[in-house]
Amino acid sequence: MPSPALNRASRRGLADESADRIRDAIFSGEVPPGGPLREVELATALGVSRGSVREGLRILEREGLIRTGWHRGTTVIEITxxxxxxxxxxxxxxxxxxxxxxxxxxxxxxxxxxxxxxxxxxxxxxxxxxxxxxxxxxxxxxxxxxxxxxxxxxxxxxxxxxxxxxxxxxxxxxxxxxxxxxxxxxxxxxxxxxxxxxxxxxxxxxxxxxxxxxxxxxxxxxx
Missing domain, CATH: 1.20.120.530 (GntR ligand-binding domain-like)
Structure with missing residues (x-):
């Protein structure tokens, strides 16, 4: 699926800002339950480094919004x-x-x-x-x-x-x-x-x- 049309991150704290923008995309339905979240695509869309995206995804994982699997990649949770x-x-x-x-x-x-x-x-x-x-x-x-x-x-x-x-x-x-x-x-x-x-x-x-x-x-x- 194409990467979501995310707003570019500002410079207040790139990991937190990346998490905010990705969270907004999840809540708006741009990235649906089960949808993939790819570091390279997200970094390009947000205009930040892959490291900032990776840290942002860790924040969202702690919030329970996404799951990361060794073979499955990172996806939005599917609600069971x-x-x-x-x-x-x-x-x-x-x-x-x-x-x-x-x-x-x-x-x-x-x-x-x-x-x-x-x-x-x-x-x-x-x-x-x-x-x-x-x-x-x-x-x-x-x-x-x-x-x-x-x-x-x-x-x-x-x-x-x-x-x-x-x-x-x-x-x-x-x-x-x-x-x-x-x-x-x-x-x-x-x-x-x-x-x-x-x-x-x-x-x-x-x-x-x-x-x-x-x-x-x-x-x-x-x-």
């Missing part, structure tokens, strides 16, 4: 039911803890940010909704919850699976947008309301059920 079960099981535990912690620690400004993100989702739905835009807002909402929780190690644990969650949610939208679209605003609004003033046990259950719904929605449509 086992991958979905494992990632969403970890996410459910993390999101539950983040939500109940944010309930106790969030500032009024942080609570306002959650409300604003829900409003942006509702506005997107009311127009000509883009699945990629909705997923971006979805992930931004959860980023904001972890920030409001104020627990550095919890945030680091979230970052370790964030890229995979992002990719899985994009896949969920691609396979079953109607299921996602029907729930995305209500579920996030419920979370924002409960983080502001809800019962702790209800919030914990709602946060976990939100992830379970995503898990089931993806598995229901995954080939």
């Amino acid at each position: 039911p086992e991958d979905v079960r494992e990632v969403y099981a970890v996410r459910a535990a993390l999101d539950r803890l983040a939500a109940v912690t944010a309930r106790d620690t969030a500032t009024e400004a942080q609570l306002g940010e959650l409300d604003a993100l829900v409003g942006a989702m509702a506005a997107e739905i009311a127009g000509n909704p883009s699945g990629q835009r909705l997923v971006s807002l979805d992930i931004a909402f959860h980023d904001a919850v972890y920030l409001a929780a104020g627990n550095r190690r919890l945030t680091e644990a979230w970052r370790a699976v964030r890229s995979q969650v992002y990719l899985f949610q994009l896949r969920r939208v691609a396979l079953g947008f109607a299921h996602y679209r029907a729930r995305v605003v209500t579920e996030h609004r419920d979370l924002a309301t409960l983080i502001r003033s809800g019962d702790r046990d209800t919030l914990a259950h709602t946060a976990e059920e939100h992830v379970t719904t995503a898990h089931r929605g993806l598995l229901a449509h995954l080939p």
Whole structure:
């Protein structure tokens, strides 16, 4: 397959910048699940050395977005039911803890940010909704919850699976947008309301059920 039309890397840190551009190409679908990532082609497209690309690919491998095999080369992960079960099981535990912690620690400004993100989702739905835009807002909402929780190690644990969650949610939208679209605003609004003033046990259950719904929605449509 032809190499993706990537934006050329800037000079802030070529390995990180290369990882950012390749990650964007994966999330946009330019490089699909199972698609190859060849160092020479990527280096040419990005305008950087093969060493910078190699280091960038290592970053993405640590994020769980790509796999490297001695005989298979480097490819974007193919999403299997086992991958979905494992990632969403970890996410459910993390999101539950983040939500109940944010309930106790969030500032009024942080609570306002959650409300604003829900409003942006509702506005997107009311127009000509883009699945990629909705997923971006979805992930931004959860980023904001972890920030409001104020627990550095919890945030680091979230970052370790964030890229995979992002990719899985994009896949969920691609396979079953109607299921996602029907729930995305209500579920996030419920979370924002409960983080502001809800019962702790209800919030914990709602946060976990939100992830379970995503898990089931993806598995229901995954080939």
